[in-house]
Amino acid sequence: MSVQIRQDILAALVAKRYRQGDMLPSVRGLASEILVNPNTVAKVYRDLERDGFLEAKRGSGMLVSHKAESKARSELRTNLQELAGDLIQKARQCGLEGADVHTLLEGLLLEADPASIERSTR
Amino acid sequence: MSVQIRQDILAALVAKRYRQGDMLPSVRGLASEILVNPNTVAKVYRDLERDGFLEAKRGSGMLVSHKAESKARSELRTNLQELAGDLIQKARQCGLEGADVHTLLEGLLLEADPASIERSTR
DNA sequence: ATAGCTGTACTATCGTGCTAGTGCAGTGGT
DNA sequence: ACCACTGCACTAGCACGATAGTACAGCTAT
DSSP states (O other): OHHHHHHHHHHHHHTTSSOTTOBOOOHHHHHHHTTOOHHHHHHHHHHHHHTTSEEEETTTEEEEOTTHHHHHHHHHHHHHHHHHHHHHHHHHHTTOOHHHHHHHHHHHHHHHOHHHHHHHTO | OHHHHHHHHHHHHHTTSSOTTOBOOOHHHHHHHTTOOHHHHHHHHHHHHHTTSEEEETTTEEEEOTTHHHHHHHHHHHHHHHHHHHHHHHHHHTTOOHHHHHHHHHHHHHHHOHHHHHHHTO
16 A cells, blocks of 8 residues: 555656645645545655655645656656566566567557557557 | 565476376475475465366376466466556656657567577577 | 654554464275 | 374464554744
8 A cells, every 4th residue: 555655756757747846735634635644644745755756845745856857757657567577477477588588478468458559559 | 485485386387397187296396396384385286276277186197287388378468468568658758658668678678588589580 | 932743763563465383084005 | 993194174373564543842923
């Protein structure tokens, strides 16, 4: 859950739904909104501050730092690479190798995301 | 851990390292080999029997059923599709859409698996 | 000042998955 | 018959993450 919340916040940063200088939702507000314990949100915020995404303004809220967006983009991209690595490993376990992996994955991606081929062939 | 063990066994089935009629390693044998508690392996075996991959031969071992390989291939492929779905979702969270997702993923896949491009361009 | 918000800190509880240990029933080679 | 193996079942403990509840320190608008 903590991981999920962190990823959602990073995604919001990348999508510029929160920008430098903005305040994030309060610990209690976000917690009640997503039906999660305040402690869980508080831990995420604390970690995000430790990692330089946020600046804690005691009494007013969590401030989005100036490096937040680029750092978020970087972290999400790293996550993507790890996921891609797992995907390839699993595909290998399926008995595929090299180009076979690549072609199968291409098929799976289109299958899981039909819209992408619509747009890419438009 | 249980998930990992299950996946490894399914992969071995797909790779024909175990075939119909073969006996799997004993619960205690596999457990000591991969440094895991026998109960964990036993649970995996029990689940695999419930799902029709194996047939428990009390006293002698776990027998690979005749549907095992095709079922394993099917399950691993389903896992792949789910992983691909997650990947696409995360890529979207990165701010990408449609064809952008597709081209980025292609790059990531080659990046994470350089060998695949070697083989595919050979 | 004060009331109401903010993040932070702490302990306790619960659920889950893995570990640890023991025992039992069934099979097969000797 | 016997013994070593097999899977299976059960209880207890530990680690980890999330929950629950409370309390404290700092800011801000009224």
